[in-house]
Amino acid sequence: MRLKLKASHIVAGLSGMGSILLWLILIFFNPYTDGTNLSPALNTFIMLFLPGCLALIAVFYSYRLLLLIAFGWSILPSLYLTGTPGIFAWFGVASLGYLFAYLLMKPRLRS
Template sequence: MRVQLKASHFLAGLSGMGSILLWCILIIFNPYTDVMNWSPALNTFILLFLPGCLALIAMVYSYRLLLLIAFGWSILPSLYMAGTPGIFAWFGVTSIGYLFAYLLMKPSRPI
């Protein structure tokens, strides 16, 4: 069986993995802080990492609504991070990627 890669699935996967990777960089290799603070790590985990995981689940199961939820969940912290200098401004791009993947994914057929 041949697997067809759709643009929406590719974009959802790229955005989800990008968000997860950026979160790991933010927490582990953050050049702006010397110590590991658990409160910001937990907040950004909930607001930036989990929507990335949700986008990956939406990609695997072709479930559009999860992409819209991931976008709505991550848009405000992503816009905040997009206003910062450096690599973390890419969080805004990953959030917009969720929206574009949602718009590109075709709705499922009614049963």
């Protein structure tokens, strides 16, 4: 069986994995985070990590509505982090990747 990769799947997969990777760096390798306070970790987990997982599920099942949900879910914290002068500004690129992949993915035709 030959796997056919589409541009929308590549963009969504890279955006989802990038968001998950950036969240791991933000929580575990950021020298400015407080390791004893779990509230920021939980908030960013819900607002940044979970949409990345949702985007990967959307790639696996080719379900484009999940990409739109991931974009809407992550856009506000991503825009906030885009204004920071570090690596975490890439969260905005990942969030826009969800929207771009949604626009590239063709809707499924029902038979």
